Amino acid sequence: MTTIQRVTGMQDVLPEDRRYWDWIIATATDLSTRYGFQRIDLPIIEYTDLFSRGMGTASDVFVQKEMYTIEEPDGSSITLRPEFTAGVMRAYLQDGMASWPSPQKLFLIGPIFRRERPQAGRYRQHSQFNAEILGEMDPAADLEVMLLAMNLYRGLGYSNLTFQLNSTGCPVCKPGYIAELKSYLATHLDRLEDIDKERLAKNPLRVLDSKEQGMDELLAGAPHIVDYLCDDCQAHFDDLRAMLDALGQSYTVNFRLVRGIDYYTKTVFEVWAEGIGAQAALCGGGRYDGLSEAIGGPPTPGVGFGSGIERIVLGLQEMGIEPPEDEQATILIAHFGGATKETAVQLTYRLREANIAARLAFARGKRSMKSQMREANRNGAKFVLVIGESEVADDTVTVRPLEGGEQVTIPSAEIVEWLQG
DSSP, X not given: OXXXXXXXXXXXXXXXXXXXXXXXXXXXXXXHHHTTOEEOOOOSEEEHHHHHHHTOTTSHHHHTTOOEEEEOTTSOEEEEOSOSHHHHHHHHHHTTGGGSSSOEEEEEEEEEEOOOOOBTTBOSEEEEEEEEEESOOOHHHHHHHHHHHHHHHHHTTOOSEEEEEEEOOOTTTHHHHHHHHHHHHHTTGGGOOHHHHHHHHHOGGGGGXXXXXXXXXXXXXXXXXXXXXXXXXXHHHHHHHHHHHHTTOOEEEOTTOOOSSTTOEEEEEEEEESSSSSOOEEEEEEEOTTHHHHTTOOOOOEEEEEEEHHHHHHHHHHTXXXXXXXXXXXXXXXXXXXXXXHHHHHHHHHHXXXXXXXXXXXXXXXXXXXXXXXXXXXXXXXXXXXXXXXXHHHTEEEEEESSSSOOEEEXXXXXXXXXXX
């Protein structure tokens, strides 16, 4: 019988990698709180209509059939969430947040699911950190989520960071630009691969993001959307750029930058880094002022971004950046069985109650000290507390440092204070 393997495109996060995850999540949480964001959590399953109406059936998620959808016995259709933002807007409307003081600044951390081709740092189940501002039109809200994204990566040790920036217009000016883009591409259909022909028919803006061979040269002559913006979109874009300039934030206006989901309007951005391989884009987001109406709500502006945690981990490992060491000393309690084991068990739980990280050496009978010392080294212990027959008799603990220093014997009643000192 063959051993069952994990599902293709999924991953196991083992303790060595979990160190990175915990650090990233703690950094994102601390930064978000300092920016005035509050955490919410949403179901991982929503009605499929939320995504078909919110993201648009012309989005890449639908065009490339990436969703995990289940038909229920009652005829309803539910889907494992392929992204966060539509669910955030659904909760905002359903849970009455629209009546709370505006804006609502929210962040989320959790898994999303897409049936896509697995690749480095991208899995069919992958986790994201998302930050969203709902109920605010001010371009300063765009700036805030952009800087939250940028400073997350800076705080983790990334360098050589810059923004890629564009405006995708709004329902007033976007249709005119799309017509010009389609007209241009229609004269070069013979140079488009099938996937780009499908995008041209369903979501022409996505052709600008094509990675197919020869498209860089072809798109160099395509019209730029910033030349077709209405007055409102132009003013919004100019205001955002002025604030970035005033803060000395590096950015490049990239006319090919679009997002793969239909709900984006006006600002779209990505954070790029040099020196992390072919994937320069670390994360991205933008404004989605039409999303609420698409799912049946009143007009509600919003802006946010999403960042894949697996991609962050991969980048940190490629750059050789390690998570900070745990400042608390890890301790192994060693013993020789019998009465020494009983005393070691009592000491272990006394240390834990005092918030000291302690690991008990397991043994059904006697176990060599050499074996227990190897265990201490494998687990990065800073001290081994030895409980032998003489320690039991004298009510003491022998402390062996593993990082230099002399072995000492401490009265058992004083060991907690000694370790905390």
